[in-house]
Amino acid sequence: MAKKYIILDTETTGTGEQDRVIQLGFMVLGAKEVEVYNEYCACDVPISFGAMETHGITPEMLEGKPACKESSAYKKLLELNSNENYLIIHNAKFDIEMLKKEGFVPQMQVIDTLRVAKHLLPDEEAHRLQYFRYKMELYKEEKKEADLLGIEIKAHDAIGDVLVLKLLLSRLKELTTAQFQGKNPVTKMVELTATPxxxxxxxxxxxxxxxxxxxxxxxxxxxxxxxxxxxxxxxxxxxxxxxxxxx
Structure with missing residues (x-):
């Protein structure tokens, strides 16, 4: 079976122990095609006003939506959850901990683009996804990419952030290739993710x-x-x- 690359982001009710996933978005990059999954998820935990300010998701937007575990996106993620595949997230620790609350235990190899960027670009003033969106001028490329995939671009929206992350991943792959010549860049990014x-x-x-x-x-x-x-x-x-x- 061909390896697949799952580029993922979540939006949540907040950042605390009790908070839960309310949007799950990811792209599946295969040998020939890109699949897009993006769903809102209902939960019993109220959305904090700070979280609403960040992602713009309101309680009304979650009415009638399935719980995360019951969503098509989550079920697809479980199907993909095997060691030959790669899970790519910016600040993976946060999203994975949130998904663990839904019963997800990652079996995929993880590439945390935040940690990779900190290794490759230690002197940057910030390593946030939106910082690189502007610093690397990814915003100039994203509309063409979004139109191809039928994605609406919104800052701090799960699938919008996944689109930016896809572009960032390409840049980090180039930097990894340049800094670690002779190494497989994907394997090296997995290694960098686990390296202090x-x-x-x-x-x-x-x-x-x-x-x-x-x-x-x-x-x-x-x-x-x-x-x-x-x-x-x-x-x-x-x-x-x-x-x-x-x-």
Whole structure:
């Protein structure tokens, strides 16, 4: 069976533990054709006003819609969920955790374009999807792509973001090929997704703007305190702190 590439995005009721998927959109890239799936999903969790402000989905838009598990899009995703296929998401951890609440356990190989971009373009001021949409001028290409696929372009809409992500994936593939010559770019992006990201400086707290190396020299005890006392320390930050402390 030919490998398939599933480029996916969700919209949700919010970002908390109780929040759920209310839009599931993805493209399936096969050997010859592109399939598009895009559905709104009803749920019992109210949509937060902050989420509404971001994606524009209101409760009225979900009336009469199936629950995520019952949607055609979700059922198709389950059909595709095997190890020979690739799941491509920007900030995959968030969307996968949301889908796990619906019973989805990913078996596909995962490419997180956010993590790949952080590895390939560490000095960019941001790595958000909409940032790259403008920085890489993807917006100049998306209308032609959207017309071919019959997709309406809306910022922060699941299927609209999937379209931008498809274009970003092509650029990241080119960058991966250039930076890792002789390597299969798809395999390398899977590898980069799983590879810790070396964080160079703090973007929060009392040492905001300082490099980890500077803080390790002046206040190593603070870094050790972070490792021992912060329950939800970011895995990349944890890796980076351990690295500077071991030098």
């Amino acid at each position: 990201i070396l964080i160079k400086s703090f973007n929060f707290g009392k040492y905001k703007g300082k490099t980890l190396e500077e803080v390790a020299s002046s206040d190593a005890a603070y870094l050790r305190w972070m490792l021992s006392s912060m329950e939800k320390i970011d895995e990349d930050l944890k890796y980076s702190i351990n690295r500077v402390l071991s030098v």
